[in-house]
Amino acid sequence: MSILNLCVEILQEIGNELSNTGQKNLRAACxxxxxxxAPLFFSSVVLKSSDLRRESSIWGMSRLASGRSGWSTHARTLEIVPGAQNGEEGEWELGSHISEAAVQEFFTSALRSLSNVRSVIWAETEGDSSWQCDVISDYLRSLPLLTSLELSLQRAEDFALPLLSGLRKLKIVNPRWLRIHLTHPDSRAIARSSGLTSLNLSGFHDCATAHAQLWSTLLERDICLREITTTSVSPDLITYLASYSGMEKLTIRGLGGGHFDLSNELAVLFYDTVLPQHADSLVELACPTTHENNWSFGAHNAGAIAKLRALTKMFVGVNAQDVLHADPGTSALDLLFKTVADLPGLHIIAVSACHTSPHRAAVEAAILSAMRSQRPSTTQQSHQLKPVEDDEGDAEPQPKPVVTLALWDPSFKRFAKLFVWLCLVRVTIMMLQ
Structure with missing residues (x-):
């Protein structure tokens, strides 16, 4: 029995568990x-937009432009990211004899060779030339199979989203210090993808008019998103979310800023009208708060949370008043653990204190103590307490969980995958005997 007796599918399952170096070694076997x-090894390609004049970049773009590399055939993901700063990689640029027009031609030809790409991650930088943005935008519009776009904005000038019609997943990250707003054309561009299912708008400054256009346009075109991440809440968002059913993942960050009374009113509408619409489908809910208000978990919304029978992950905040000044056994934390004990699919609970609260340290200590002593008794799985970091890179402070309570062992998933492909190998061997 040798590796040649294994079918392609099993070899690819094995390759999925290997690092890039491991895949390279496996390819070299025969x-x-x-x-x-090869389809796994060449599935992703990275271009460094600020290093286009470096010798390695010119060579790499020339190889891509030839169309003879494995990436031209197999690449499904393209990352356009910033490169090294101030020559920190120790590599000299080719020099001024390479004109800007020549670099542009290399870059354009390299992109054109990657015609099978389905997912693009594009991180703008302040040093990007205007022609780079134009070339990348044209390239995005030319991709017939593009379904996922992740865009990180780093420049303060007006942002214009390319008109794309086939997207299913769109993520736009805007550092809050830029204060870039979505415009009406941007809203129309987003809604142009009628099959859009996932939308992540992180870091955008709260602008009611711009977001009203976006959510009203999605509502008008009957686009029902299944995944939403946003840092801006408006009445139009609540109206949109309450208009349909089927939401699976919902993350709302930065809650509580702005108009206090309006924020509380929107929270009441959210728990009373939005969550019931998605009670049968919602698997992940994150709505941590920056200020103490009705968005936090408590007696006023525990009933709505208790009906989320499909929920597997939850991240909520708690108010100091409901934790530090409640009668024994009646605090928001006590109620939280009583509530989640009846949610059969819940795997992970994350709880935070509002970072603007003067009692933040005391609330965080209470959260940690409660999670250690009141782990839900209905599960027989293993437990873990671990810190969780914010992955959005916001410049402004965002609420973070003191700890996360995992009601199962995350390493089990990797073990299960390994067990599956080992079984496949065994079955294949038996069939060959």
Whole structure:
């Protein structure tokens, strides 16, 4: 029995568990393993937009432009990211004899060779030339199979989203210090993708008019998102969310800023009219608060949370008044654990204190103590307490969980995958005998 007896699917399952170096070594074993693993090895390509004049970049773009590299055939994900700063990689630029027009041609030709890309991650930088943005925008519009776009804005000038019609997943990250707003054309561009299912708008300054246009346009075109991440809440968002059913993942960050009374009113509407619409489908809910208000977990919304029978992950905030000044056994934390004990699919609970609260340290200590002593008794799975970091890179402070309570062992998933492909190998061997 040798590796040549394994089918391509099993070799690819094995390749999925290997690092890039491991995949390279497996490809080098023989032509058969190269054929099987090449689609994995060449599935992703990275271009460094600020290093286009470096010798390695010119060589890499020339190779891509030739169309003879594995990436031209197999690349499904393209990352356009900033490169090294101030020559920190120790590599000299080619020099001034390479004109800007020549660099542009290399870059354009390299992108054109990647015609099978389905997912693009594009991080703008302040040093990007205007032609780079134009070339990338044209390239995005030319991709027939593009379904996912992640855009990180780093420049303060007006942002214009390319008109794309086939997106299913869109993420736009805007550092809050830029104060970039979505415009009406941007809203129309987003809604142009009628099959859009996931939208992440992180870091955008709260602008009621711009977001009203976005949510009203999605409502008008009957686009029902299944995943939403946003840092801006408006009445139009609440109206949009309450108009349909089927939401699966919802993350709302930065709650509580702005008009206090309006924020409380929107929270009441959210728990009374939005959550019931998605009670049968919602698997992940995150709504941590920056200020103490009705968005936090408490007696006023515990009933709505208790009806989320499909929920697997939850991140909520708690108010100091409901934790530090409640009668024994009646605090928001006591109620939280009583509530989640009846949610059969819940795997992970994260709880935070409002970072603007003067009692933040005391609330965080109470959260940590409660999670250690009141782990839900209905589960027989293992438990973990671990800190969780914010992955959005916001410049402004965002509420973070003191700890996360995992009601299962995350390493089990990796073990299960390993067990599955080992079983496949065993079955294949038995069939060959």
């Amino acid at each position: 032509r058969y393993t190269d054929y099987a693993v």
